[in-house]
Amino acid sequence: MSDEVLRLEGIGKTFNQGTALEARVLQDINLRLGRGELTALIGPSGSGKSTLLNLIGLLDVPTAGELYLQGRPTRSSDDATRTRMRNESLGFVFQFHHLISAFSVLENVLMPLIIRSGRPSAEAVELARSLLQEVGLERLADKRPTEISGGQQQRVAIARALVTRPPLLLADEPTGNLDSRTAASVFDLFRRINEQFGCSILVVTHDPRLAASCPRTIELVDGRIVSDGASIPMPP
Amino acid sequence: MSIRPLLSSAWTEWLIALRFLLDNRMQTLLILFGITVGSAVIVFITAIITGLQSNVVDRTLGTQAHIRVLPLDEFNRLAPLPAGTLSLLRESPRAQRLRSISNWQDVVTLLDQHPRLTAVSPVVSGPALALSGVARASVALIGMDPLRYERIIPISEDLLAGRFRVGAGHAVIGSELARDLGLNTGDKLRLDGGEGREAVVDVAGIFELGVRELDARYVYLDLKQAQTLLALPGGVTVIDTRVDEIFAADELARRIERLTGLRGESWMETNGQLLNALRSQSMTTQMIRLFVGISVAFGIASVLAVSVVQRTREIGILRAMGSPRGQILRVFLLQGGLLGLLGSGIGGAVGWLLVQVFNIFGPGLFQVTVEPGLIPAAMLIACLAGVLAAAVPARRAAHYDPAVAIRYV
Numbered sequence: 147m148s149d150e151v152l153r154l155e156g157i158g159k160t161f162n163q164g165t166a167l168e169a170r171v172l173q174d175i176n177l178r179l180g181r182g183e184l185t186a187l188i189g190p191s192g193s194g195k196s197t198l199l200n201l202i203g204l205l206d207v208p209t210a211g212e213l214y215l216q217g218r219p220t221r222s223s224d225d226a227t228r229t230r231m232r233n234e235s236l237g238f239v240f241q242f243h244h245l246i247s248a249f250s251v252l253e254n255v256l257m258p259l260i261i262r263s264g265r266p267s268a269e270a271v272e273l274a275r276s277l278l279q280e281v282g283l284e285r286l287a288d289k290r291p292t293e294i295s296g297g298q299q300q301r302v303a304i305a306r307a308l309v310t311r312p313p314l315l316l317a318d319e320p321t322g323n324l325d326s327r328t329a330a331s332v333f334d335l336f337r338r339i340n341e342q343f344g345c346s347i348l349v350v351t352h353d354p355r356l357a358a359s360c361p362r363t364i365e366l367v368d369g370r371i372v373s374d375g376a377s378i379p380m381p382p
Numbered sequence: 383m384s385i386r387p388l389l390s391s392a393w394t395e396w397l398i399a400l401r402f403l404l405d406n407r408m409q410t411l412l413i414l415f416g417i418t419v420g421s422a423v424i425v426f427i428t429a430i431i432t433g434l435q436s437n438v439v440d441r442t443l444g445t446q447a448h449i450r451v452l453p454l455d456e457f458n459r460l461a462p463l464p465a466g467t468l469s470l471l472r473e474s475p476r477a478q479r480l481r482s483i484s485n486w487q488d489v490v491t492l493l494d495q496h497p498r499l500t501a502v503s504p505v506v507s508g509p510a511l512a513l514s515g516v517a518r519a520s521v522a523l524i525g526m527d528p529l530r531y532e533r534i535i536p537i538s539e540d541l542l543a544g545r546f547r548v549g550a551g552h553a554v555i556g557s558e559l560a561r562d563l564g565l566n567t568g569d570k571l572r573l574d575g576g577e578g579r580e581a582v583v584d585v586a587g588i589f590e591l592g593v594r595e596l597d598a599r600y601v602y603l604d605l606k607q608a609q610t611l612l613a614l615p616g617g618v619t620v621i622d623t624r625v626d627e628i629f630a631a632d633e634l635a636r637r638i639e640r641l642t643g644l645r646g647e648s649w650m651e652t653n654g655q656l657l658n659a660l661r662s663q664s665m666t667t668q669m670i671r672l673f674v675g676i677s678v679a680f681g682i683a684s685v686l687a688v689s690v691v692q693r694t695r696e697i698g699i700l701r702a703m704g705s706p707r708g709q710i711l712r713v714f715l716l717q718g719g720l721l722g723l724l725g726s727g728i729g730g731a732v733g734w735l736l737v738q739v740f741n742i743f744g745p746g747l748f749q750v751t752v753e754p755g756l757i758p759a760a761m762l763i764a765c766l767a768g769v770l771a772a773a774v775p776a777r778r779a780a781h782y783d784p785a786v787a788i789r790y791v
């Protein structure tokens with residue numbers, strides 16, 4: 147079991163439960179992610195991909211089932227515990243990068259560590275710089291997020307998600323806002339860090355070509371998993 | 383929670399709060415300007431009104447005792463009635479003749495020992511006529527011991543001519559009286575206490591207290607001569623005192639009454655109207671300060687409310703990265719406190735400068751000093767008000783649902 151990063155058992159999510167606006171978005175989701183897996187999550191718009199990712203990211207609470215992060219049940223944890231688990235075990239990359247404009251690129255990368263333990267140590271700064279180097283942006287360390295391109299911002303966000311060395315990285319349409327060439331290079335980056343850092347990555351994408359480049363693909367339709375298996379390689 | 387995580391969290395909160403303020407430079411500058419103007423106004427009017435009031439009080443008390451200890455009024459004594467009798471009375475109040483405080487030496491000794499009285503001076507005073515050539519004026523004779531009396535009213539400081547010298551046939555009179563009777567220092571003045579009690583004295587000095595009534599009527603003598611003229615040998619009619627805290631005079635007067643069985647009359651009773659005026663002025667100032675303070679606080683609150691909305695996504699991502707609710711809350715409370723502190727610091731300095739400008743270019747009736755505690759107090763209050771004003775937006779930020787906040791556009 148030590149190879150398991152995430153396990154979902156019978157997860158369901160219903161918004162506005164018990165009201166006229168009740169919306170059953172996820173039903174009976176069962177899923178396991180192992181250490182170092184690179185998995186694509188695909189599905190039509192509105193199928194519940196973001197909702198699922200929010201549940202896995204402990205940003206939202208399921209209405210049914212149990213979610214184990216590194217073997218620990220999470221459903222009945224309080225907000226403080228979930229917040230700490232997010233900081234320690236998870237990295238987030240979103241479609242709109244969400245860098246904080248008041249901080250430099252380097253400080254943005256350091257932010258999860260600053261939140262955790264205040265003034266960053268010399269090693270932390272060293273690690274952040276090496277991650278920036280990894281994503282090819284070490285020259286931009288002192289720039290503000292507004293001074294760099296969208297693709298560069300997304301790379302900074304990836305470096306930031308990696309700075310705590312999380313066992314699981316969650317990315318919700320990280321390339322949705324980028325042109326196809328930049329998207330491909332960001333995806334390459336995901337593959338590389340997956341190999342290099344051995345962290346498990348779950349990435350939501352609309353792009354079948356990008357999904358095909360992941361070893362495993364999960365497809366969601368109407369809030370249910372309809373297929374889960376090895377990706378079918380795209381014909382060239 | 384031990385101290386280390388607390389400190390590191392505080393470091394993070396300061397960093398984020400400062401960066402957020404610097405990042406919104408225009409908003410920060412505008413609200414700082416607002417806080418500066420508000421606190422400058424508060425510091426300025428507080429200093430001016432405090433200065434004005436203490437000046438008025440000083441002037442009033444410069445010419446009178448804080449508490450006058452007097453004999454009880456005389457009243458009609460009725461023979462006791464046999465039980466069961468009904469009596470209908472028609473009483474006319476008794477004329478209050480000039481009379482001495484019985485055993486006043488003991489009372490003076492007692493008051494001398496009172497820790498809250500800073501000066502005690504027995505005085506004999508009563509009406510007389512002053513004559514010089516064909517001119518005559520009705521005057522008030524004040525017999526006193528100059529050493530004691532000067533600690534109540536420092537006459538020497540207000541002398542126009544001569545010296546404050548009484549006894550051995552000397553008298554000191556007011557400037558108005560001197561003018562009315564055509565007198566100069568060294569001239570002779572005849573005093574008539576009635577019923578043939580007369581004396582001729584030398585004018586040793588002429589004072590001007592700036593209160594017409596006193597300058598036209600007061601004639602200072604030593605105790606003995608006044609006692610003789612007023613037919614009260616060895617007696618005093620009133621004991622003047624000064625207290626350590628002027629606004630406690632009323633309460634102290636009551637205590638002295640209980641202590642001595644005499645009547646205590648505080649300056650606050652005799653200057654009721656003045657006190658009323660001062661009180662309503664203080665109230666007006668208080669209102670102005672309150673409303674300026676409230677509008678400044680609302681300014682801070684609205685700027686932070688806007689900032690919280692603008693930063694919804696950033697707050698969401700901070701929460702996603704593991705920033706606890708309390709940290710987000712304190713980031714915004716800190717911003718409020720910092721704005722209040724900084725704005726009131728600058729505002730305090732501006733207010734202080736305005737006071738100096740007022741002292742140099744103002745009407746020049748009195749000098750205003752800014753009390754040393756005023757600006758730190760203003761800064762402390764502004765800082766607390768800033769934190770308080772930030773409470774609503776900060777709570778809102780802390781309770782954002784991170785999943786929703788991240789998707790906010």
Ligand SMILES: Nc1ncnc2c1ncn2[C@@H]1O[C@H](COP(=O)(O)OP(=O)(O)OP(=O)(O)O)[C@@H](O)[C@H]1O
Nearest residue numbers: 161162169171189190191192193194195196197198
């Ligand atoms: N807070 C919410 N309250 C009510 N319904 C919601 C809420 N969040 C999402 N939904 C609904 O849940 C369904 C799934 O939404 P979700 O965002 O998970 O889809 P998605 O697969 O990520 O779609 P897309 O590919 O367009 O991003 C949608 O029908 C949406 O309207």
Ligand SMILES: [Mg+2]
Nearest residue numbers: 195196197318
């Ligand atoms: Mg989505």
